Amino acid sequence: MKTIYANTVSQLFKEKGVREECECCGKTDWVLLNNFAALAQQNSDTPGISTFPIIAVECKNCGNMRFFGRGRLGVEDKTE
Numbered sequence: 444m445k446t447i448y449a450n451t452v453s454q455l456f457k458e459k460g461v462r463e464e465c466e467c468c469g470k471t472d473w474v475l476l477n478n479f480a481a482l483a484q485q486n487s488d489t490p491g492i493s494t495f496p497i498i499a500v501e502c503k504n505c506g507n508m509r510f511f512g513r514g515r516l517g518v519e520d521k522t523e
């Protein structure tokens with residue numbers, strides 16, 4: 444999965460009009476969780492677990508976490 448960098452994320456947020464203020468505490472200091480790149484998903488119709496590619500950021504002040512779908516942020520997922 445393509446590696447995303449913190450400066451890339453803030454640029455993507457600007458392009459999409461994502462507000463930088465944390466919706467819980469109002470601070471604007473986010474950390475990109477580089478080792479958290481997908482959510483596991485499971486449903487009753489399909490056996491096994493599949494994954495949904497995301498970008499995860501955490502508020503450094505209160506720990507609120509935001510997940511963004513990589514596809515809608517325009518992040519390409521290429522196998523390398």
Ligand SMILES: [Zn+2]
Nearest residue numbers: 465468502505
């Ligand atoms: Zn916060």
